[in-house]
Amino acid sequence: MSSETQTILTTDGIPLEESLKKAEKKNKIKAFLLVCPLLLFLIITYVFPIGDMLFRSVDDRMVTNMLPKTYKAMEQWDGKELPPEEVFEGFYLDYKKLVEEKTFGKLATQLNYEKNGFKSILKKLKRKMKKFEEGNYKEQIMSVHKRWADVEYWRALKRRAPAYSYSKYLKGVDMYENEDGKIVQVPEDRRIHKILWVRTVEVAFFVTVFCFLMAYPIAHLLATLPMKYSNLLMICVLLPFWTSLLVRTASWMILLQQQGIVNDFFVWIGLVTDDNRPEMMYNKVGTYVAMTQILLPFMVLPLYSVMKTISPSLMRAGKSLGGTPFIAFWKIYFPLTIPGIGAGCLLVFILAIGYYITPALVGGASGTLISNHIAFHMKSTLDWSFASAMGLMLLTGVLAIYWIYNKLVGVDNIKLG
Amino acid sequence: MALPKYTEPHYRIWHYFYIFICSCVFFFLIAPLFVIFPLSFNAEEFLVFSEGMKRLDPDAFSTRWYHDMVYGTKNPWGLAAKNSFIIAIFATLGSVLLGTVAALGLSSRHMPYKGIIMATLISPMIVPLIISGVAIFFFMAKVGLAATHTGIVLAHIVLGTPFVVITVTATLSGFDHSVTRAAASLGSDPVNTFMKITLPLILPGVISGGLFAFVTSFDEVVVVLFLAGLDNTTIPIQMWTGLREQLSPTILAVATCLIVLSTLILVTAELLRRRSERIRGINR
Numbered sequence: 001m002s003s004e005t006q007t008i009l010t011t012d013g014i015p016l017e018e019s020l021k022k023a024e025k026k027n028k029i030k031a032f033l034l035v036c037p038l039l040l041f042l043i044i045t046y047v048f049p050i051g052d053m054l055f056r057s058v059d060d061r062m063v064t065n066m067l068p069k070t071y072k073a074m075e076q077w078d079g080k081e082l083p084p085e086e087v088f089e090g091f092y093l094d095y096k097k098l099v100e101e102k103t104f105g106k107l108a109t110q111l112n113y114e115k116n117g118f119k120s121i122l123k124k125l126k127r128k129m130k131k132f133e134e135g136n137y138k139e140q141i142m143s144v145h146k147r148w149a150d151v152e153y154w155r156a157l158k159r160r161a162p163a164y165s166y167s168k169y170l171k172g173v174d175m176y177e178n179e180d181g182k183i184v185q186v187p188e189d190r191r192i193h194k195i196l197w198v199r200t201v202e203v204a205f206f207v208t209v210f211c212f213l214m215a216y217p218i219a220h221l222l223a224t225l226p227m228k229y230s231n232l233l234m235i236c237v238l239l240p241f242w243t244s245l246l247v248r249t250a251s252w253m254i255l256l257q258q259q260g261i262v263n264d265f266f267v268w269i270g271l272v273t274d275d276n277r278p279e280m281m282y283n284k285v286g287t288y289v290a291m292t293q294i295l296l297p298f299m300v301l302p303l304y305s306v307m308k309t310i311s312p313s314l315m316r317a318g319k320s321l322g323g324t325p326f327i328a329f330w331k332i333y334f335p336l337t338i339p340g341i342g343a344g345c346l347l348v349f350i351l352a353i354g355y356y357i358t359p360a361l362v363g364g365a366s367g368t369l370i371s372n373h374i375a376f377h378m379k380s381t382l383d384w385s386f387a388s389a390m391g392l393m394l395l396t397g398v399l400a401i402y403w404i405y406n407k408l409v410g411v412d413n414i415k416l417g
Numbered sequence: 418m419a420l421p422k423y424t425e426p427h428y429r430i431w432h433y434f435y436i437f438i439c440s441c442v443f444f445f446l447i448a449p450l451f452v453i454f455p456l457s458f459n460a461e462e463f464l465v466f467s468e469g470m471k472r473l474d475p476d477a478f479s480t481r482w483y484h485d486m487v488y489g490t491k492n493p494w495g496l497a498a499k500n501s502f503i504i505a506i507f508a509t510l511g512s513v514l515l516g517t518v519a520a521l522g523l524s525s526r527h528m529p530y531k532g533i534i535m536a537t538l539i540s541p542m543i544v545p546l547i548i549s550g551v552a553i554f555f556f557m558a559k560v561g562l563a564a565t566h567t568g569i570v571l572a573h574i575v576l577g578t579p580f581v582v583i584t585v586t587a588t589l590s591g592f593d594h595s596v597t598r599a600a601a602s603l604g605s606d607p608v609n610t611f612m613k614i615t616l617p618l619i620l621p622g623v624i625s626g627g628l629f630a631f632v633t634s635f636d637e638v639v640v641v642l643f644l645a646g647l648d649n650t651t652i653p654i655q656m657w658t659g660l661r662e663q664l665s666p667t668i669l670a671v672a673t674c675l676i677v678l679s680t681l682i683l684v685t686a687e688l689l690r691r692r693s694e695r696i697r698g699i700n701r
Contacts, residue, residue: 024527027525028529030522031522032522032528032529033522034521034523035522035523035528037515037518037519038515038516038518038538038578039534041515041574041575042537042575045553045571045572045574045575046540046549048556049552049553050548052552052555053548053551053555056555214442215442217439217442218439221439235683236447238687239447239680239683240446240447242632242683242686243675244653244656244675244679246653246660247453247656247672247675248450250656250660250664250669251449251452252449253664254452254453254456254464254664257465259465260465261452261466293445293446293449296442296446297446350543353545354544354547354548355545356546356639357638361657361660371545371546374547374548375642378551384555388551391547391552392548394545398544398545399544402543406532
């Protein structure tokens with residue numbers, strides 16, 4: 001018996017293993033080439049723009065490029081007392097150029113984000129600047145407005161010197177870098193973003209809980225009923241699923257309004273008096289009710305697909321072994337549905353945390369979420385870098401949950417309809 | 418679901434309670450949609466049931482809001498509907514084409530880095546729309562496609578492909594690959610095999626993915642809000658503006674039409690799903 005192993009050759013004389021590897025590699029490339037068009041398309045139109053958002057959120061070159069001479073002169077300034085004459089001169093020259101180019105408005109907006117009150121003193125400076133004489137700019141600028149003699153404003157100016165900054169992220173969690181370079185919280189009464197974050201997570205969490213509580217019984221019913229009934233009832237789940245989000249939100253706006261049907265019903269059963277109808281829209285109640293109804297199908301479908309695979313004989317076996325129906329349910333049925341619960345809850349939570357349309361329409365002021373705040377900064381204040389920063393913080397959270405979802409459920413197990 | 422005769426009374430009560438809860442939830446799911454339907458025939462301008470409607474007085478009902486929707490002066494719905502259909506059709510075609518090809522690659526067992534690539538391809542469905550909207554808006558503004566149909570179609574292809582990828586890979590998961598090998602052994606080239614063998618078999622999945630992509634595009638507000646100019650207004654944009662400013666019954670007329678449309682789509686999708694399961698031999 002020979003101890004050496006005989007390598008198996010193909011008809012071409014190449015070892016089989018090598019030939020197989022070659023074929024595998026060819027198949028791999030083939031499969032990859034099929035995915036390539038979509039992958040490239042998404043990278044260009046989607047992944048790259050999100051990366052661009054990241055860049056935009058830390059990019060602070062606008063102010064840096066607008067005031068080159070000022071920042072050059074500021075390099076030597078320690079920031080303790082008023083800056084020296086060179087800084088004032090540099091600022092005067094930079095600002096004069098901006099006024100000539102008619103781009104000083106952008107600077108005013110940007111600096112006003114940093115410190116309130118910058119806009120007005122810049123405007124005043126623009127008017128008075130025409131009469132400035134050469135030399136001794138420090139005195140002349142300081143005489144325009146007393147705030148120009150306030151070292152705080154010059155420090156604020158200096159804080160905008162670096163080309164990249166993470167200040168937008170700090171702002172997103174109600175913190176800022178103070179004069180000493182320490183990161184501190186803003187005063188209690190101005191912590192608006194923290195409230196928003198907490199509210200967003202809270203709404204997403206409770207909507208998920210409500211969806212779960214409502215979806216579990218009906219998914220169970222759908223999974224255990226005979227086909228012909230369950231198909232009919234399934235339409236009740238699928239019709240809202242396929243109906244336009246705006247249509248569903250509109251129907252809630254009609255139902256929940258003060259003269260609406262829900263309030264009519266409450267009056268009719270005597271829960272409230274006619275002249276004391278509760279406000280159910282433009283607050284959190286509206287957001288909760290509408291979002292729960294809209295996201296409910298996303299909970300029912302994964303639960304249903306898991307429950308469908310559980311054999312009814314398991315429950316019968318449990319009961320025949322002496323368990324009451326409740327014990328049989330709790331010990332046998334419920335644990336088997338946990339994959340479905342996980343999938344449904346994560347999906348609903350992910351969708352709820354980034355919800356925009358419904359809170360914007362029925363949420364009012366106390367029911368708006370982070371998404372609405374991002375849209376507000378995109379459309380109204382035009383602070384796009386802040387909107388990007390907020391968006392990316394939200395995205396990080398969502399991707400973390402998505403990652404867990406992928407680990408637990410696997411994205412290729414998502415079922416639709 | 419009849420209970421056996423020997424069921425003890427407290428389980429019987431529990432069972433009826435359970436049925437009651439389920440009915441409530443089904444009611445909660447479906448009832449809001451049916452409020453819109455009668456109110457869209459309201460003869461008055463208010464969005465509440467008038468006394469006449471409660472008495473079922475025929476004079477309290479009219480089709481004036483439907484008339485207004487179609488023939489109304491300075492009416493935005495015509496243009497919006499045209500835009501919506503054009504954008505949705507092109508977005509669907511693009512999504513189906515890219516998504517199906519990608520799904521074919523993804524369901525090959527030779528596909529390298531399957532997990533991470535699949536996660537990337539599905540991500541537009543998971544990432545909050547507002548973030549997609551902001552990112553795509555920056556991109557389209559940079560390449561000069563903001564406020565164009567092309568820009569919106571491209572954005573909707575991004576949002577629609579995950580649905581196509583999911584449905585087509587699901588269809589392909591039960592696909593018997595020996596039929597394509599049989600075709601190849603009989604001398605068919607890969608393109609011919611795909612057109613004659615694979616495509617007819619996965620067609621239900623492809624079409625239902627296409628329906629998802631169509632509905633996604635047809636319903637989409639957030640991204641269009643950022644991208645659309647005055648000429649690219651769509652039905653959802655008009656509804657959004659209407660809902661924010663003043664709820665007029667015309668919106669309810671439009672909403673009723675949309676519900677009818679979604680019912681048609683639902684029926685089609687259900688029929689396709691059953692056909693697909695039959696073809697793939699899944700019997701439940």
